[in-house]
Amino acid sequence: xxxxxxxxxxxxxxxxxxxxxxxxxxxxxxxxxxxxxxxxxxxxxxxxxxxxxxxxxxxxxxxxxxxxxxxxxxxxxxxxxxxxxxxxxxxxxxxxxxxxxxxxxxxxxxxxxxxxxxxxxxxxxxxxxxxxxxxxxxxxxxxxxxxxxxxxxxxxxxxxxxxxxxxxxxxxxxx
Amino acid sequence: xxxxxxxxxxxxxxxxxxxxxxxxxxxxxxxxxxxxxxxxxxxxxxxxxxxxxxxxxxxxxxxxxxxxxxxxxxxxxxxxxxxxxxxxxxxxxxxxxxxxxxxxxxxxxxxxxxxxxxxxxxxxxxxxxxxxxxxxxxxxxxxxxxxxxxxxxxxxxxxxxxxxxxxxxxxxxxxxxxxxxxxxxxxxxxxxxxxxxxxxxxxxxxxxxxxxxxxxxxxxxxxxxxxxxxxxxxxxxxxxxxxxxxxxxxxxxxxxxxxxxxxxxxxxxxxxxxxxxxxxxxxxxxxxxxxxxxxxxxxxxxxxxxxxxxxxxxxxxxxxxxxxxxxxxxxxxxxxxxxxxxxxxxxxxxxxxxxxxxxxxxxxxxxxxxxxxxxxxxxxxxxxxxxxxx
Numbered sequence: 001x002x003x004x005x006x007x008x009x010x011x012x013x014x015x016x017x018x019x020x021x022x023x024x025x026x027x028x029x030x031x032x033x034x035x036x037x038x039x040x041x042x043x044x045x046x047x048x049x050x051x052x053x054x055x056x057x058x059x060x061x062x063x064x065x066x067x068x069x070x071x072x073x074x075x076x077x078x079x080x081x082x083x084x085x086x087x088x089x090x091x092x093x094x095x096x097x098x099x100x101x102x103x104x105x106x107x108x109x110x111x112x113x114x115x116x117x118x119x120x121x122x123x124x125x126x127x128x129x130x131x132x133x134x135x136x137x138x139x140x141x142x143x144x145x146x147x148x149x150x151x152x153x154x155x156x157x158x159x160x161x162x163x164x165x166x167x168x169x170x171x172x173x174x175x
Numbered sequence: 176x177x178x179x180x181x182x183x184x185x186x187x188x189x190x191x192x193x194x195x196x197x198x199x200x201x202x203x204x205x206x207x208x209x210x211x212x213x214x215x216x217x218x219x220x221x222x223x224x225x226x227x228x229x230x231x232x233x234x235x236x237x238x239x240x241x242x243x244x245x246x247x248x249x250x251x252x253x254x255x256x257x258x259x260x261x262x263x264x265x266x267x268x269x270x271x272x273x274x275x276x277x278x279x280x281x282x283x284x285x286x287x288x289x290x291x292x293x294x295x296x297x298x299x300x301x302x303x304x305x306x307x308x309x310x311x312x313x314x315x316x317x318x319x320x321x322x323x324x325x326x327x328x329x330x331x332x333x334x335x336x337x338x339x340x341x342x343x344x345x346x347x348x349x350x351x352x353x354x355x356x357x358x359x360x361x362x363x364x365x366x367x368x369x370x371x372x373x374x375x376x377x378x379x380x381x382x383x384x385x386x387x388x389x390x391x392x393x394x395x396x397x398x399x400x401x402x403x404x405x406x407x408x409x410x411x412x413x414x415x416x417x418x419x420x421x422x423x424x425x426x427x428x429x430x431x432x433x434x435x436x437x438x439x440x441x442x443x444x445x446x447x448x449x450x451x452x453x454x455x456x457x458x459x460x461x462x463x464x465x466x467x468x469x470x471x472x473x474x475x476x477x478x479x480x481x482x483x484x485x486x487x488x489x490x491x492x493x494x495x496x497x498x499x500x501x502x503x504x505x506x507x508x509x510x511x512x513x514x515x516x517x518x519x520x521x522x523x524x525x526x527x528x529x530x531x532x533x534x535x536x537x538x539x540x541x542x543x544x545x546x547x548x549x550x551x552x553x554x555x556x557x558x559x560x561x562x563x564x565x
Contacts, residue, residue: 037278056309057313061313064316067321072323072324075331
């Protein structure tokens, strides 16, 4: 990588702080609208980390899908919600939710630390190196050959969702 | 990042200079400084052009409407943008009572950010671009989507129903037009067989405006909607909504919104020039001059359309996107994909055959489909109140 080590360290830590800090604010902020905006910041931070590890395609798709699509949906849902500024009241479920959260965090941290990461060597042989340069081409080929079934199933699922949404909001003329 | 920038002359010179000054172990400072130098240059140059463009637009609108337009500040009123900027900066900066102050202040910044981020991938001339990303086309679609969030922030943070209505309209429109826009970009990607904008320019033995007129038409329509330009400017329709999501903004915050809007038009012109007009490639004149001329050409057409067409109603705008542009964009992509299967590496002659086929499909398709889709329906509110057919 052409990155200087110290520079990439700085960038990484900046991104990490932004991502995790905004994720923490999502939980802590009282106004749901601001929380939704912090969620967007968190998504963008993750996109930055993708870009840092040379996964430009994933980074761009992260911005496109999460920063654009999902964020707009979430904010729309927030705008349709009552009592946006007061936030959640504490309920009896809170301790249980806290325990579940800590358990999930523990499980994730444990599996990340314990996993044997198959790290790539610094200098890759030619054909493998091109995969990293031409990610979109390679991904496209794979999606339309080896994984075409999953691709088509996802398409059918989305079509079903669109038709379902349309039939829900359709005006009825029989009244 | 270092790799993508290594070919840039300014980057290399600044990097070399700082490294000689500070020594080998401070090379990360050199990276940062060289990057900053390029960011400074590109953003300021483009924003200056965007500012100059406000004068261009107002003068041209004046001509189209049979009046003079700004003509007092400087020769032909060319210093008018500077006068405007001084006025906006010295104005009182009002944040309305009951506004969400932080979100309200951040909204203009978030609005301007995607405009400047898009500049990173645009090749302005032979060999002068900031980064030749291999996902540049997708990058443009992704980054420009962020402005939707800025509109929502502005509308929601302002304690004003007009702002909220304006931002709701804007979001409905932006989300709808993203679909035909991305499909038009997809058509170009299929033709060039690459998402890198440099490759797209180099793939154009013939301008893609000639090869894929339908794609260019859809892109033009969708991009004017994304830019909130007439005839799609319902989000800030003065006669209905005061100024839409910008109603509560004053002073330089309003100025930043306007700057983003005008710079966006210039950037859209640059994208159009790259995708459909062979980018910087044309003979005799230097490449940067050609590029600027092409951008000016696009901008002229945009102003012309704005001065000519009346505003659509919101339901008509959404109908245009979903019933007209979307099916046409599907036809366009299917057609181009089929042609690329027949001619995988199109030569200039084959591109000529393609363009003949495409023109033969485009004109009947666009005309016939416009006969099928009718916009002459009553607005939904009127329909709800009418007793007809009940």
